[in-house]
Amino acid sequence: MPPILQRLQQATKMLSRRKILLLVLGCSTLSLLIHQGAQLSWYPKLFPLSCPPLQDSPPRPKHMTVAFLKTHKTAGTTVQNILFRFAERHNLTVALPHPSCEHQFCYPRNFSAHFVHPATRPPHVLASHLRFDRAELQRLMPPGTVYVTILREPAAMFESLFSYYNQYCPAFRRVPNASLEAFLRAPEAYYRAGEHFAMFAHNTLAYDLGGDNERSPRDDAAYLAGLIRQVEEVFSLVMIAEYFDESLVLLRRLLAWDLDDVLYARLNSRAASSRLAAIPAALARAARAWNALDAGLYDHFNATFWRRVARAGRACVEREARELREARERLLRRCFGDEPVLRPAAQIRTKQLQPWQPSRKVDIMGYDLPSGRAGPATEACLKLAMPEVQYSSYLLRKQKRRGGVRVRPEPVLDNPPPRPIRALPRGHLGH
């Protein structure tokens, strides 16, 4: 080939190589941009794309002192069960109510350290219902205790309260045909502030947090702002029931616990037949308007929750939440059979697993153990699904024994059925 032609061929090769290189570079830049664009639309700037390392390097020891404010109808029993099991595994003391308070700390009275059974003091963990009182709790709990609580979307929470406490709360009992719609159309017609268990019918979250549930943020915005400030001063984490798994991820990171420490079985759920399939939008608006203080609290802490998720790394939190769900499904299958299902109490043969039923009109579901099981693994499964009342009585007896108080020995399985239970202290424990 003549030299001129050879040079021409080389030049063409060089050009096409450069072109190919440019083309490849262009394509990769474009694909990166498209990818980034997509990511950004999923994870707005706030959320880092990668998982930042846990702040606890070198690893912190597990935090052992926790006070959980168990608000009503917010998935609190499931959180309480996680804490009870953690306490047992680590040989910690759980603060439990004196029997005259039943299984709650004399709710709806303001919490007092006197309500705590002496055999359960000084405690590491506290997780039973109470009305928050900062000074009294600080008197009881050791310094360094981490305070956490949980909130639920107020319309869903109110629907649950209305159904669960229908027979207990006079404001609900007055409503014809137990109709939530009728109540929310004219709440003032049925509600009397200050009467027994009125707090279940108006701003229950605010009441449980120690606030004045009769205040309206419409008339007094400063009151809501002040209540939020007080909650923020005390509680290191406010979980959100709608994002339960994400909440547990934040909890375990806060306490430097393992993911295994927050595995759970869902407790205290109503059967589908006992709940509204969906709350119509107008009803939800009315529920939020009537419980405006709770709505203000929820909206604020829902927003701060997502800011925390962002700080922890949203992708990371979601990944852990997924791992938690997978591990939890494996555990439920191991404990309750290949198809673990929630059952009504009448279908649960294991007495220690039968959840308390608030009325004949409401079915509270639970799990049952497959028959013929025994041994330590079964005991762990039993605790996983043990309702609040049975677990509280069991722990109290166990801790009394540990403290040398004479009680009949009671194996965790085969113990007699719990005595008839009332969900709430009545009569003399007025608000």
Ligand SMILES: Nc1ncnc2c1ncn2[C@@H]1O[C@H](COP(=O)(O)OS(=O)(=O)O)[C@@H](OP(=O)(O)O)[C@H]1O
């Ligand atoms: N993991 C998880 N995620 C989301 N929601 C959950 C979870 N566990 C329990 N629940 C729901 O919480 C409601 C029961 O709340 P509590 O256990 O706090 O009730 S109680 O005040 O102790 O009686 C009850 O709500 P309703 O079924 O609407 O009544 C439960 O279904």
